[in-house]
Amino acid sequence: MTIWNPKYECMGNDEKHSLQGDRLRETVAHVYGNVPFYKKKMDDAGILPGDIKGMDNLRDLPFTYKDDLRDNYPYGLFAVPMDEVVRIHASSGTTGKRTVVGYTRGDIDIWAEVTARTISACGATRSDILQNAYGYGLFTGGLGIHYGAEKIGMAVIPISGGNTKRQLELMLDFGSTIISCTPSYALYLAEVIEESGIDRSRIKLKAGIFGAEPWSENMRRDIERRLGVLALDIYGLSEIIGPGVSQECPEKCGLHINDDHFVPEIINPDTEEVLDYGEKGEIVFTTITKKALPLLRYRTRDISKLANEVCACGRTSVRMEKVTGRTDDMLIIRGVNVFPTQIESVLLELGETAPHYQLIVSKAGSMDALEVQVEMTEALFSDEVKRIEDLERKLRFNIESALAISAKVTLVEPKTLARSEGKAQRVIDNRNI
Amino acid sequence: MLVKQISVFLENKEGRVAQVTRILSDSAINIRALSIADTTEFGILRLIVDKPELAENALKKEGFTVSITEVIAISIADEPGGLAKALQVLHEDRISVEYIYAFISKTSHKANVILRVEDCGRATESLEAAGFLVLTAREVYDQ
Numbered sequence: 001m002t003i004w005n006p007k008y009e010c011m012g013n014d015e016k017h018s019l020q021g022d023r024l025r026e027t028v029a030h031v032y033g034n035v036p037f038y039k040k041k042m043d044d045a046g047i048l049p050g051d052i053k054g055m056d057n058l059r060d061l062p063f064t065y066k067d068d069l070r071d072n073y074p075y076g077l078f079a080v081p082m083d084e085v086v087r088i089h090a091s092s093g094t095t096g097k098r099t100v101v102g103y104t105r106g107d108i109d110i111w112a113e114v115t116a117r118t119i120s121a122c123g124a125t126r127s128d129i130l131q132n133a134y135g136y137g138l139f140t141g142g143l144g145i146h147y148g149a150e151k152i153g154m155a156v157i158p159i160s161g162g163n164t165k166r167q168l169e170l171m172l173d174f175g176s177t178i179i180s181c182t183p184s185y186a187l188y189l190a191e192v193i194e195e196s197g198i199d200r201s202r203i204k205l206k207a208g209i210f211g212a213e214p215w216s217e218n219m220r221r222d223i224e225r226r227l228g229v230l231a232l233d234i235y236g237l238s239e240i241i242g243p244g245v246s247q248e249c250p251e252k253c254g255l256h257i258n259d260d261h262f263v264p265e266i267i268n269p270d271t272e273e274v275l276d277y278g279e280k281g282e283i284v285f286t287t288i289t290k291k292a293l294p295l296l297r298y299r300t301r302d303i304s305k306l307a308n309e310v311c312a313c314g315r316t317s318v319r320m321e322k323v324t325g326r327t328d329d330m331l332i333i334r335g336v337n338v339f340p341t342q343i344e345s346v347l348l349e350l351g352e353t354a355p356h357y358q359l360i361v362s363k364a365g366s367m368d369a370l371e372v373q374v375e376m377t378e379a380l381f382s383d384e385v386k387r388i389e390d391l392e393r394k395l396r397f398n399i400e401s402a403l404a405i406s407a408k409v410t411l412v413e414p415k416t417l418a419r420s421e422g423k424a425q426r427v428i429d430n431r432n433i
Numbered sequence: 434m435l436v437k438q439i440s441v442f443l444e445n446k447e448g449r450v451a452q453v454t455r456i457l458s459d460s461a462i463n464i465r466a467l468s469i470a471d472t473t474e475f476g477i478l479r480l481i482v483d484k485p486e487l488a489e490n491a492l493k494k495e496g497f498t499v500s501i502t503e504v505i506a507i508s509i510a511d512e513p514g515g516l517a518k519a520l521q522v523l524h525e526d527r528i529s530v531e532y533i534y535a536f537i538s539k540t541s542h543k544a545n546v547i548l549r550v551e552d553c554g555r556a557t558e559s560l561e562a563a564g565f566l567v568l569t570a571r572e573v574y575d576q
Contacts, residue, residue: 376442376498383440383477383502383549384531385470392474411475413444415496 004120004152005113008260009315016316020263021054023288028052028061031294034079037072038062038296058263058286059274063297066099069239074100080292090138091238091337101140101238102292108147110289111241114258115148118247121256121313122207122232124178126153129204131171133181134212134335135161140242141212141335145180148244154178161185161335164192172202179208182335183215183223183231187366190226200228209234211243212335214323220252233322239298240285246320251312254319261289264318265297266306269327280305282327283320301328331427333361333368336405340426343372346398350391351379358417362430370407372399375414434570435503435553437485441478442498445471453478453492460484460491465573466547468534479534481506481547483574504549505557506568511537511544519546522563528556545573 003009011019029049031038041062042048051057069077078085080102087103103111124130130149134141142160149156157174159167161181167189170176179186186208193203205227211234223231235255236243245262246255257264262285266275269282283304287294303325308318331338340359347354356375361368374395382388388411395409418425443449450469457464457480466481482488485501492499509515516535523530531549538545545568550556557567 378498378500381440381442381498381500383438383479383500385472385477388442388475388477389472411442411444413442413449413496414498416444 002120002123002125003314004117006314009117009256009317011260011316013316016260017055019260020288021056023260024055024058024263024286025049025052027286027288027290027294028296030291031079031296035077035294037068037077055263058265058297061286061296063272063284063299064295065299066239066301069099070097073097075102077295078102078292079294080104085292087143089140089143089238089242091140099239101242103290104292107241107290107292110261111144111244112147112151114241114244114261115144116151117148117258118234118244119145119148119152119154119178119180119209121247121249122178122209122230123250124149124152124154124207128177129155129157129175131157131159131167131174131176131179133159133161133167133179133185134243140236140238144236144242144244145209164189168192168196168198171205172198175204177204177206179205179229180234181208181210182212183210183219184213184334184366184368186210186223186227186231187219190223191366194226203228205229207232209247211235213332214325235320235323237300237302239293239295240287240300241290245285249311249313249315253311254307254321256311256315256317256319259317262287264306264320266304269299269301277306277308280321280324283323301326301330303327329427331359331361331429333370333403334405336403338370338403338405342402343399346395346402347374349398350395351377355380356414356417358425359427360430361427363432368431370403370405371410372407373410373412373417375417376411377414380411436481436506436547436568436570436573438502438504438547438549439480439482439485439488439492440500440502441480441492443469443476443478445474445476449476450478452495453497456491456495457482457488460487462488462491466534466536466545468532468547470532479532481573485574502549503553504547505553505560506573507546507548507560508538508541508543508566508568509546511542515544516546519560519563519565522559522565523548523550523556526555526559528552528559 032049045062084104085102086105090098090100132145136142207230220231232248234243234247236245246257248255265284266281267284275281283300283302284297286297302323304320304323310316344354355377358373360371392409399407463483468479470477489499535544535546
């Protein structure tokens with residue numbers, strides 16, 4: 001299998017350590033000089049850029065939290081003038097405010113480089129045809145993969161997400177050999193192919209790059225068997241760069257982190273103490289090459305662990321275990337990040353206090369389904385059916401606008417939703433990932 | 434005084450109406466009339482009872498979502514065309530009816546019709562002007 005950039009992906013440990021140290025020093029000087037937020041944070045902690053000699057000082061630096069991005073909405077953490085920014089992406093926020101990320105031309109090149117590595121890791125070369133079924137737009141998935149595939153020289157079909165009929169039509173007619181989408185959408189495609197009775201020999205797919213949501217080994221086996229592809233996991237988050245932070249190789253023993261650009265740490269989320277290789281905790285990244293939005297020790301809230309033994313594929317990069325959970329209440333539904341508080345904001349529009357609610361996530365076939373149950377209150381109730389149905393419609397519409405995914409809204413009787421120890425249980429996830 | 438109707442929000446699941454009637458029975462409340470509007474997801478139980486305030490409190494205490502709506506009740510002859518005439522009057526006066534249900538009075542042996550309209554006052558005037566007997570709340574509760 002191809003290694004896109006052996007110089008960096010197979011770099012010796014000492015050389016990598018020293019390269020990371022150089023890049024970290026530059027990044028710290030860059031943010032200290034250009035982002036008042038970081039200058040203040042470091043001043044408060046009594047750290048000057050000169051104190052950071054190399055990687056051993058990484059843990060002296062302050063953490064960055066998602067709230068810091070929101071508090072500095074939209075451009076407060078950008079470290080370059082807007083003249084140098086060539087791209088802006090954004091993801092939905094928990095309380096309506098979005099997380100905004102920016103890229104310089106150089107950042108876009110870095111992004112293309114790391115996604116080229118990740119796509120190559122599944123065996124793709126310039127002879128391949130990529131059906132890129134990640135959403136194009138504010139979401140980083142579609143464009144992130146697109147630039148990496150073009151850098152490799154693949155023929156990219158920018159089909160974006162959804163419209164399954166068209167996905168299948170192009171898959172057959174255009175002869176797609178690699179597909180990128182969420183794992184649940186891959187399973188859904190497999191189901192539709194089975195139902196349609198399409199002659200399997202007409203499908204040329206050989207590998208898939210699946211990410212943007214957690215998935216299990218069982219799901220991998222299912223996708224590989226039913227879609228007839230090598231199914232590999234890709235990881236990323238827009239704050240760090242988007243897809244391409246890390247990616248599995250065919251050895252399937254963890255995701256190779258592009259650690260010459262993004263330095264990982266595992267911490268105990270409660271004490272913020274740095275943990276050793278092999279210990280489970282929250283994964284934290286420091287970007288050491290990005291210019292527009294460099295982030296020091298960004299708290300991802302994703303739970304994983306790190307391994308540093310050299311992989312059989314030859315890559316020397318540190319690997320992270322598939323993300324197994326979150327340290328906050330964020331859910332990933334059909335690849336979209338959902339916070340229960342977003343539902344609360346929608347319900348608050350109905351009156352002064354939000355009615356009690358619960359999110360129920362389940363699998364409808366291979367796709368995630370979201371149901372929002374809302375307890376009826378006297379303020380919402382009416383003796384007329386049409387008014388209650390109007391209320392349901394309005395809630396469904398507002399939830400869809402806020403979350404960017406569809407949801408079923410069910411009104412239930414008061415005091416019927418589970419409460420544990422006085423605290424509301426907001427989420428029931430029946431997906432068994 | 435207008436007739437007070439009690440509406441109760443119910444999920445479409447087993448035993449909910451039984452639960453409501455049990456609560457009313459425990460408070461010695463007598464149901465005069467009822468109707469249920471249902472959809473696939475939920476239902477609205479509408480009740481006329483002899484002690485509406487007591488019923489409202491008893492149901493709320495048990496956690497039900499309850500609302501009180503004012504409706505009008507008319508007494509009409511229990512014969513073909515009795516209801517048609519009343520509805521014709523309302524139609525001519527452009528008063529729209531949201532919903533309607535009826536029961537037979539055991540004292541007068543006439544049909545009592547419950548009408549939910551936007552403006553009870555105007556509907557009462559219109560029906561009375563056309564010679565219909567609009568019942569008082571007491572008359573309905575004490576049937």
